[in-house]
Amino acid sequence: MTVQEQGPLTTEAGAPVADNQNSETAGPAGPVLLQSQHLLEKLAHFNRERIPERVVHARGAGAYGTFTLTRDVSQWTRAAFLSEVGKQTETFLRFSTVAGNLGSADTVRDPRGFALKFYTEEGNYDLVGNNTPVFFIKDALKFPDFIHTQKRDPYTGSQEADNVWDFWGLSPESTHQVTWLFGDRGIPATLRHMNGYGSHTYQWNNEAGEVFWVKYHFKTDQGIRNLTQAEANRIAGEDPDYHQRDLRTAIERGEFPSWTVQVQVMPAADAAAYRFNPFDLTKVWPHADYPPVEIGRLELNRNPENVFAEVEQSVFSPAHFVPGIGPSPDRMLQGRLFAYGDAHRYRVGVNADHLPVNRPHATQARTHARDGHLYDGRHKGERNYEPNSFGGPEQTGRPLWEPVGVSGATSYGAAPVHAEDDDFGQAGALYRLMSQDEQARLVENLAGFIAKVSRDDIAARAVDNFRRADEDFGKRLEVAVQALRG
Numbered sequence: 001m002t003v004q005e006q007g008p009l010t011t012e013a014g015a016p017v018a019d020n021q022n023s024e025t026a027g028p029a030g031p032v033l034l035q036s037q038h039l040l041e042k043l044a045h046f047n048r049e050r051i052p053e054r055v056v057h058a059r060g061a062g063a064y065g066t067f068t069l070t071r072d073v074s075q076w077t078r079a080a081f082l083s084e085v086g087k088q089t090e091t092f093l094r095f096s097t098v099a100g101n102l103g104s105a106d107t108v109r110d111p112r113g114f115a116l117k118f119y120t121e122e123g124n125y126d127l128v129g130n131n132t133p134v135f136f137i138k139d140a141l142k143f144p145d146f147i148h149t150q151k152r153d154p155y156t157g158s159q160e161a162d163n164v165w166d167f168w169g170l171s172p173e174s175t176h177q178v179t180w181l182f183g184d185r186g187i188p189a190t191l192r193h194m195n196g197y198g199s200h201t202y203q204w205n206n207e208a209g210e211v212f213w214v215k216y217h218f219k220t221d222q223g224i225r226n227l228t229q230a231e232a233n234r235i236a237g238e239d240p241d242y243h244q245r246d247l248r249t250a251i252e253r254g255e256f257p258s259w260t261v262q263v264q265v266m267p268a269a270d271a272a273a274y275r276f277n278p279f280d281l282t283k284v285w286p287h288a289d290y291p292p293v294e295i296g297r298l299e300l301n302r303n304p305e306n307v308f309a310e311v312e313q314s315v316f317s318p319a320h321f322v323p324g325i326g327p328s329p330d331r332m333l334q335g336r337l338f339a340y341g342d343a344h345r346y347r348v349g350v351n352a353d354h355l356p357v358n359r360p361h362a363t364q365a366r367t368h369a370r371d372g373h374l375y376d377g378r379h380k381g382e383r384n385y386e387p388n389s390f391g392g393p394e395q396t397g398r399p400l401w402e403p404v405g406v407s408g409a410t411s412y413g414a415a416p417v418h419a420e421d422d423d424f425g426q427a428g429a430l431y432r433l434m435s436q437d438e439q440a441r442l443v444e445n446l447a448g449f450i451a452k453v454s455r456d457d458i459a460a461r462a463v464d465n466f467r468r469a470d471e472d473f474g475k476r477l478e479v480a481v482q483a484l485r486g
């Protein structure tokens with residue numbers, strides 16, 4: 001029996017409500033009384049039903065699941081949940097689009113968020129990735145500017161092609177990700193038919209203190225399926241909730257989507273001489289260099305019961321690590337280590353990590369942090385400081401991750417450039433990897449959007465980046481854009 005079935009309707013303080021149809025009035029034809037507490041309470045609570053939507057990735061859907069380890073990886077990490085073949089860990093995964101607001105359509109051309117929480121016995125480990133292995137920029141300092149160009153223009157109130165292409169044209173490091181986004185995978189058919197990636201490089205360290213750099217890949221077991229631009233446009237009009245409905249109903253039918261989990265592992269000693277800067281988020285590590293190794297299987301098998309409580313109020317932070325896993329010096333990741341916790345405190349509140357979806361499920365949080373909005377008193381009368389002489393949680397003395405060597409003076413310089421680092425090489429390689437048909441769709445998708453800009457110089461600069469990736473790519477795009485702009 002649910003709470004709602006156990007007795008009469010009540011006020012929020014639990015007193016029985018006599019009339020839920022009529023407010024209390026001064027005589028049958030008179031005005032409503034201020035003492036009509038039930039009315040006041042209903043209206044006031046209703047006014048506060050929304051919390052701020054996420055500043056990015058506002059639109060999303062989530063589900064619980066299970067991660068099963070299929071390979072012993074203790075040679076690379078001492079993380080307990082990665083310690084024993086067959087071990088299972090509860091997870092929660094939230095998918096999202098990036099730019100649209102909470103009520104926007106699912107089938108837009110946009111990266112998809114792939115935010116995964118592992119409820120491990122050593123605390124929650126959050127891997128907050130996308131369905132793309134790379135990203136548009138490589139320094140967190142540029143993130144607010146980038147996102148401003150993706151979201152609504154301050155004057156028109158709409159997304160503007162001018163802003164998007166002006167920024168991408170002036171940020172040549174985005175060429176790889178933009179080529180990816182306007183290719184076939186830019187609009188997945190469903191959330192079940194796409195891959196997920198950790199995208200950044202992360203640190204793994206083993207019991208002996210040896211360091212490895214890793215990249216995570218989640219390969220869909222359903223197979224990759226995408227929508228064409230025309231199909232996506234039609235569905236966006238007919239059923240804006242298409243992706244979230246598909247995920248929920250598949251799980252309701254018992255068709256549990258799953259992903260094969262792989263990692264690329266680089267011994268720490270390789271990093272300095274690797275042909276690409278391994279901490280540059282605009283680059284992949286070609287599989288020939290570091291072949292993906294299968295380590296597990298992720299299955300989604302349970303829908304949330306309440307979307308607001310469990311999806312809207314869910315929080316994921318790239319700073320949520322567990323022993324054996326840590327950050328890399330990737331400049332984007334470093335910025336993200338701050339941004340998410342800060343967003344959670346603003347959006348959900350200082351006790352966001354106490355909510356059922358966010359708190360550890362396989363262990364307990366034992367901190368001396370206390371109080372704040374909506375604190376539930378969980379620590380009762382326990383002492384709230386450390387060190388103390390009354391028992392209570394103490395530090396372990398062992399950091400989650402191993403130290404990383406640094407050198408040189410503080411500066412604002414660009415990140416180290418490795419032998420084959422440039423802004424265009426991997427974008428060109430991706431273009432040449434596509435079939436003739438996909439190349440044609442890529443050019444058409446890009447041209448359709450670039451052609452909307454109001455200034456020729458912005459269009460020309462945008463096209464030029466693709467030419468520098470691949471001469472043929474640039475030529476075809478130039479012709480297509482000119483044909484549309486006349």
Ligand code: HEM
Nearest residue numbers: 054057094113114115129130135140143199332335339343
């Ligand atoms: C420095 C660059 C970045 C900054 C400052 C940043 C910041 C943010 C912020 C503030 C949120 C909203 C969090 C919330 O309200 O709960 C968010 C959400 C998200 N971001 Fe980023 N982001 C960055 C780059 C990235 C990258 C590179 C990825 C993927 C590889 C990514 C994936 C996500 C995902 C998946 C979400 C949604 C999480 C959820 O489902 O709750 N972000 N980001």
